[in-house]
Amino acid sequence: METILYLAHTEEDGSLSKAALEVVSAAKDLASGLSGSLAIGLVGRDVQAAADALAGCGAATIYGASGEAFAVSRYSTDVAALQALCQAAKPTLVISVADSRLSRAMPGVAQRLGGRIDTHLTGLSVKDGQPLATRWYYRQRMVADFNRPQRPWFLTVDAGCFAAYAGAPGQAQVQAVTPVLPVERTKVLGIQSPAADQQTIRPDAQVLFVTGAGWTKKQADGATHVPEAAALILGFLNGTKASLGSSKSLVDMGGEGESVLPFLTHLHQVGQTGSTPRHPKGLATCCHGEEPHVVGWRFITERRAVNLDAGCGWARGKADVLYVTDAFALMKRVNELLG
Amino acid sequence: MSGLHIVVCGSIVPDPLQTLEPVTTPAGPGLKNEMMLPAILDPWAGHALFEAANLAKSVAGSKVYLVSLGPKAKLQQVMMTIGQKAPFELVVADGPASGFTDAAEVAAELAAAIEAIPGLDKSQLLVFGGWQSASRGAGATLQMLGERLGITDQFQGVDEIKMQADGSFTVLERIEGGSYQLSSCAGTPAVLGWATGNLPEPPNNPQIGMANMRLIMPALQKAKPAKVSTGEVSFVAVELPKQVRETRVVKDMALEEMAKEIVDWIRG
Numbered sequence A: 001m002e003t004i005l006y007l008a009h010t011e012e013d014g015s016l017s018k019a020a021l022e023v024v025s026a027a028k029d030l031a032s033g034l035s036g037s038l039a040i041g042l043v044g045r046d047v048q049a050a051a052d053a054l055a056g057c058g059a060a061t062i063y064g065a066s067g068e069a070f071a072v073s074r075y076s077t078d079v080a081a082l083q084a085l086c087q088a089a090k091p092t093l094v095i096s097v098a099d100s101r102l103s104r105a106m107p108g109v110a111q112r113l114g115g116r117i118d119t120h121l122t123g124l125s126v127k128d129g130q131p132l133a134t135r136w137y138y139r140q141r142m143v144a145d146f147n148r149p150q151r152p153w154f155l156t157v158d159a160g161c162f163a164a165y166a167g168a169p170g171q172a173q174v175q176a177v178t179p180v181l182p183v184e185r186t187k188v189l190g191i192q193s194p195a196a197d198q199q200t201i202r203p204d205a206q207v208l209f210v211t212g213a214g215w216t217k218k219q220a221d222g223a224t225h226v227p228e229a230a231a232l233i234l235g236f237l238n239g240t241k242a243s244l245g246s247s248k249s250l251v252d253m254g255g256e257g258e259s260v261l262p263f264l265t266h267l268h269q270v271g272q273t274g275s276t277p278r279h280p281k282g283l284a285t286c287c288h289g290e291e292p293h294v295v296g297w298r299f300i301t302e303r304r305a306v307n308l309d310a311g312c313g314w315a316r317g318k319a320d321v322l323y324v325t326d327a328f329a330l331m332k333r334v335n336e337l338l339g
Numbered sequence B: 001m002s003g004l005h006i007v008v009c010g011s012i013v014p015d016p017l018q019t020l021e022p023v024t025t026p027a028g029p030g031l032k033n034e035m036m037l038p039a040i041l042d043p044w045a046g047h048a049l050f051e052a053a054n055l056a057k058s059v060a061g062s063k064v065y066l067v068s069l070g071p072k073a074k075l076q077q078v079m080m081t082i083g084q085k086a087p088f089e090l091v092v093a094d095g096p097a098s099g100f101t102d103a104a105e106v107a108a109e110l111a112a113a114i115e116a117i118p119g120l121d122k123s124q125l126l127v128f129g130g131w132q133s134a135s136r137g138a139g140a141t142l143q144m145l146g147e148r149l150g151i152t153d154q155f156q157g158v159d160e161i162k163m164q165a166d167g168s169f170t171v172l173e174r175i176e177g178g179s180y181q182l183s184s185c186a187g188t189p190a191v192l193g194w195a196t197g198n199l200p201e202p203p204n205n206p207q208i209g210m211a212n213m214r215l216i217m218p219a220l221q222k223a224k225p226a227k228v229s230t231g232e233v234s235f236v237a238v239e240l241p242k243q244v245r246e247t248r249v250v251k252d253m254a255l256e257e258m259a260k261e262i263v264d265w266i267r268g
């Protein structure tokens, strides 16, 4: 019988993130599909509130590694804590969300426990009494279903693939584990976030708005219009609360000393060497829709593009609708209509 | 501070402009015409290499190694260009660079190759690589490698390292929602999985190329075969995405209509 251990860390306020709750659903489904047992392992400054939130999820035991050392995201302490939780629960399958903190730590834990790991799953089900994992290879170019015989088998699941667990909270009994703390050589000094009004990467937004190099190129009048482009883009973002993405060509210009849009960084880049965000809708503007960019759109459900060139990549089955027109004029009117 | 020993782990991937098609081979899934596809250095590993070269320049007595597990004939082709961009010593483990190989096995081979580097000072060691490959995209190999080498200060999604005179350093790691986590580390050894970093790709420099080539050819010749496989994984299916979109190309609609259509769609 499989013993499934779901691992999570608490947020600053002691709660679990929505993405973490999604993977609770995946772990529950896996446990019931395999007729296995489910245990929970929590890491954080104080894990009681998170344990209470999961009190009704059907876990046989909730283990916790808590204390100041685990309040922050740090490889050495996280690996020590997750290792101790695994040693307490003795799982055959270990599952967590693939967020930045657990993506950093889980492979190290797998190595310490002599296990194997598959990361960034986009699906997890049960087939013929075996777990069946789904993930993408070659930057979202092909998708595979697979299982493996080794145990413990560690699995991390991407955000947005399961409905978040929303069971009633209760009063949970947490079984404390005591990790062996490493010598602390790394100190977390803080988080650097753009000011709230300049935060343009919004993972939970309905719409992804992608800007391409065309916004900074010479237009029909032979001149560039970068300040106007900046105003149109920010106007749209303000009007829709969309998340901002960019092509590589546009973000690279910053490094090459060209005239650029000041609010764009490499973090906005979508594609082969950028991100693969997940949003219900995406609108691309002044971006050619080349394959290394469009692989980053794998998880954008509805796609539209605006481009002067009817022969651009988007026209070739990569977007649902391509508007062949000047994005400056069109987005100006769109912003006006958005009010 | 004495010189750093920076080991960059990175292999090759198919040029992203190529069309890829999965096929079944006796060794598990692979790519159609895999050995014929033009290859490039895995992009995030490439950023790691350029950051390593830049860092090595700023700390006297430092040395950069590029440790690559890949098919040596293809590696040789890629080294013709990469070898001109930054000074490094190449270490090759000859084996598949497939995305379907198992991260744990790759980590074991890389650890063996690194342990065998003559004169490598592990107390001065920084292990660099891409935070994910463009093939497997797992973001798991470096952590497992670090564990094998006994390195428990590890950072992923790194965009910046700043060395201090006392050998300590600060690191910026990408976290959720466009934010960074800033950490400080007491010093080497450490593992850093790089995202894009801050440096543009260096131009080709034939002089660096000449100097590197003297070491690249012997490294390729003495490459040891690496045993990596799909790690007993049973692949039930490997497929290209099924969804093909019928693009509606809108050309003759009035601007006002287009704008309305977009707004309705966004609000809908």
Ligand SMILES: Cc1cc2nc3c(=O)[nH]c(=O)nc-3n(C[C@H](O)[C@H](O)[C@H](O)COP(=O)(O)OP(=O)(O)OC[C@H]3O[C@@H](n4cnc5c(N)ncnc54)[C@H](O)[C@@H]3O)c2cc1C
Pocket (backbone or CB within 6 Å): A211, A212, A213, A214, A215, A217, A219, A246, A247, A248, A249, A250, A269, A270, A271, A272, A273, A274, A275, A285, A286, A287, A288, A289, A290, A291, A292, A293, A294, A306, A307, A308, A309, A312, A325, A326, A327, A328, B016, B017, B040, B043
């Ligand atoms: C190893 C590697 C990795 C890569 N990784 C990525 C990646 O992660 N992400 C990525 O994006 N790219 C990536 N690329 C680059 C990719 O191949 C393209 O070069 C890039 O996406 C092009 O960006 P673009 O479409 O913005 O620019 P361009 O190709 O310059 O296109 C500009 C577009 O703007 C349009 N335009 C101009 N003015 C207007 C206007 N007024 N109204 C409407 N349209 C207008 C033009 O018609 C044109 O289609 C990678 C390439 C390689 C080799």
